[in-house]
Amino acid sequence: MEKIRIIIADDHQLFRNGLKILLNSFPEFEVAGEASNGEDFVNLIKTSMADIALMDINMPVMDGIEATRKGLKLCPSISIIALSMYGEEEYYYRMVDAGAKGFLLKDSDIMEVKEAILTVYRGGSYFSQELLHHVIQKIKTREQESRSANLSKREKEILLKICEGLSNQEIAESLFISKRTVDKHRANLLGKTNSKNTASLILFAIKNKLIEI
Numbered sequence: 001m002e003k004i005r006i007i008i009a010d011d012h013q014l015f016r017n018g019l020k021i022l023l024n025s026f027p028e029f030e031v032a033g034e035a036s037n038g039e040d041f042v043n044l045i046k047t048s049m050a051d052i053a054l055m056d057i058n059m060p061v062m063d064g065i066e067a068t069r070k071g072l073k074l075c076p077s078i079s080i081i082a083l084s085m086y087g088e089e090e091y092y093y094r095m096v097d098a099g100a101k102g103f104l105l106k107d108s109d110i111m112e113v114k115e116a117i118l119t120v121y122r123g124g125s126y127f128s129q130e131l132l133h134h135v136i137q138k139i140k141t142r143e144q145e146s147r148s149a150n151l152s153k154r155e156k157e158i159l160l161k162i163c164e165g166l167s168n169q170e171i172a173e174s175l176f177i178s179k180r181t182v183d184k185h186r187a188n189l190l191g192k193t194n195s196k197n198t199a200s201l202i203l204f205a206i207k208n209k210l211i212e213i
Contacts, residue, residue: 004051004118006050011059022113037060037067038062042067051121053081056106064083068080081126083104101120101125102120104126116128123196124196125197129165157175161174162198
């Protein structure tokens with residue numbers, strides 16, 4: 001089986017070394033390169049032929065947001081997963097704008113890192129459940145209408161519930177409507193926002209400031 005080639009971009013060598021050892025222990029992964037800042041990453045992807053990049057947000061010389069934006073212009077086929085720490089929520093929608101497909105806490109379990117890489121490699125989006133829970137603690141709905149999608153008041157209400165991690169049945173019970181109605185609203189949300197799954201909807205909500213962090 002052809003291995004998934006991964007770049008680790010982080011300014012802490014000890015972190016890179018540890019993550020590299022763990023990733024290379026999986027037969028389906030190969031760490032194809034390392035970068036200590038965004039500029040090094042942009043230079044590296046010109047020759048690395050990598051599939052996935054694990055990208056620290058805060059780095060010297062060039063941060064992860066700019067590195068993501070420039071890197072995707074050079075290599076549109078690479079998928080980028082942001083590595084985050086608590087307190088960096090303000091950067092999330094900027095990373096989405098730049099093209100990130102997933103978000104992981106830097107202290108995530110290695111099995112969650114594996115799940116995120118495989119999900120994004122297969123075309124999906126990934127949002128760490130622990131990170132999502134932390135974001136939801138600070139959440140507020142915005143009164144401002146989204147300019148990128150004509151979402152109804154009910155759709156926004158359901159989108160917020162989705163961001164809170166509720167299932168369709170739980171949303172139905174909390175809003176006193178049928179699960180079938182929630183199913184229909186979720187399908188409409190996916191279509192209107194051009195999202196593939198729940199993680200994509202969450203990223204859309206952050207990007208468009210339908211939730212405030």
